[in-house]
Amino acid sequence: MSKSIKIYLDNAGATPIDPTVFQVIQKVLKENFANPGSIHDLGVNSKKILEENRAIIARILGAHSDEIIFTSGATEANNLAIMGVLSKSFFDIQHIVTTNIEHSSVLETCRYLENLPVGGRKIEVTYVPVEENGIVDPKKIKKALKPNTVLVSVMYANNEIGTIEPIEEIAKEIRHYNKINSTKIIFHTDAVQAINYLPIKVEKLGIDLLSFNAGKIYGPKGIGILYVKRNTPIISIIHGGAQEFGLRAGTENLVGVVGLTEALKITEKIKEKEVKRLIKLRDYFIIKLSKSLFDIKINGDLKKRLPNNVNITIPKIPSDLLVLELSARGIYVSEKSACKSGDKAGSYVILALCSGNNKICKKGEGSLRFSLGRETSKADLDYVIKSLNEILQKLKRWYN
Numbered sequence: 001m002s003k004s005i006k007i008y009l010d011n012a013g014a015t016p017i018d019p020t021v022f023q024v025i026q027k028v029l030k031e032n033f034a035n036p037g038s039i040h041d042l043g044v045n046s047k048k049i050l051e052e053n054r055a056i057i058a059r060i061l062g063a064h065s066d067e068i069i070f071t072s073g074a075t076e077a078n079n080l081a082i083m084g085v086l087s088k089s090f091f092d093i094q095h096i097v098t099t100n101i102e103h104s105s106v107l108e109t110c111r112y113l114e115n116l117p118v119g120g121r122k123i124e125v126t127y128v129p130v131e132e133n134g135i136v137d138p139k140k141i142k143k144a145l146k147p148n149t150v151l152v153s154v155m156y157a158n159n160e161i162g163t164i165e166p167i168e169e170i171a172k173e174i175r176h177y178n179k180i181n182s183t184k185i186i187f188h189t190d191a192v193q194a195i196n197y198l199p200i201k202v203e204k205l206g207i208d209l210l211s212f213n214a215g216k217i218y219g220p221k222g223i224g225i226l227y228v229k230r231n232t233p234i235i236s237i238i239h240g241g242a243q244e245f246g247l248r249a250g251t252e253n254l255v256g257v258v259g260l261t262e263a264l265k266i267t268e269k270i271k272e273k274e275v276k277r278l279i280k281l282r283d284y285f286i287i288k289l290s291k292s293l294f295d296i297k298i299n300g301d302l303k304k305r306l307p308n309n310v311n312i313t314i315p316k317i318p319s320d321l322l323v324l325e326l327s328a329r330g331i332y333v334s335e336k337s338a339c340k341s342g343d344k345a346g347s348y349v350i351l352a353l354c355s356g357n358n359k360i361c362k363k364g365e366g367s368l369r370f371s372l373g374r375e376t377s378k379a380d381l382d383y384v385i386k387s388l389n390e391i392l393q394k395l396k397r398w399y400n
């Protein structure tokens with residue numbers, strides 16, 4: 001088997017840089033090095049570029065320029081959303097509602113707040129469990145709301161199993177609750193995995209805060225955004241400068257901002273066509289996998305999932321071994337071992353699907369995530385199926 005074949009199916013982990021984005025970045029890196037905070041001509045020019053890019057991003061999201069806050073990525077944007085809103089609220093016991101499949105940058109921030117030393121304000125978190133298909137029921141979010149709920153954070157699409165969460169319905173439930181209870185619960189969504197494929201007009205989504213980064217949309221890593229709807233009560237969590245309307249101190253990453261803007265423009269331009277192409281490829285791959293020689297289980301809802309995500313469990317075979325065998329054949333995917341509760345290496349997302357009669361959960365089994373991208377072709381997927389069959393024939397002798 002040739003090691004030189006390169007089939008990259010880990011686009012949910014990181015996307016390659018788009019060639020146009022690369023060109024734009026290079027120019028700014030070389031020419032626009034001046035600090036946007038400096039008042040001389042070069043600084044003023046950097047500031048102008050920064051604000052022009054902010055305005056383009058705002059237009060794409062259907063937002064105002066002053067609602068776009070640049071951060072170092074989505075982890076920081078999620079931290080700012082949660083800690084920034086909580087720091088501005090004045091309940092003795094503040095309450096957050098989230099789900100059990102959020103990205104660790106949301107879940108661990110919530111756990112950190114829950115465990116803050118006694119003496120500070122107390123924070124309670126409700127982790128609403130998703131259904132067996134990986135989708136949260138908006139009614140269960142509504143049921144979790146309380147008079148002291150400050151923030152709801154539900155991701156737009158999951159990074160492991162690609163399930164698309166009902167953001168608009170949840171927003172409606174929160175609005176309704178706010179209206180009848182005179183509360184002001186803020187709604188945040190982590191849209192990192194959604195930006196490439198789903199509608200992103202913030203008004204239509206009905207959210208107050210939305211995070212994403214450039215590293216998943218064929219842009220550079222280390223730059224992200226928190227959209228903050230006007231009049232949302234929030235304060236900075238990074239101190240030492242008045243940049244980003246006082247919400248994020250530190251010299252602006254102009255190179256990153258320009259790269260993010262270009263990447264977002266391209267993503268929006270090709271979205272419709274790319275979504276159609278990828279859905280066809282994804283469903284072709286799922287059918288082929290289902291008809292192959294080995295037993296598989298597809299994790300997450302079959303239809304309400306990102307066009308580029310296929311996540312499977314192959315009984316009895318450790319998923320890390322499969323990733324390495326595939327890698328040796330020039331195929332790059334990612335894995336999570338499943339259902340080892342208490343084991344940090346296990347996937348809490350796959351574990352979250354393992355309730356009731358769901359039988360995907362057996363100790364030692366894991367999941368493989370194939371996340372397709374702009375470069376993926378049908379021939380690539382045929383080669384993956386062929387390789388998987390060969391690998392499984394070999395491994396089954398050891399594991400049966």
Ligand code: PLP
Pocket residue numbers: 012013072073074075076103105155157158159190192193213215222223224
């Ligand atoms: N949220 C989701 C859903 C993600 O998939 C990721 C990255 O994988 C992040 C947040 C964190 O993004 P960043 O690496 O920009 O901090």
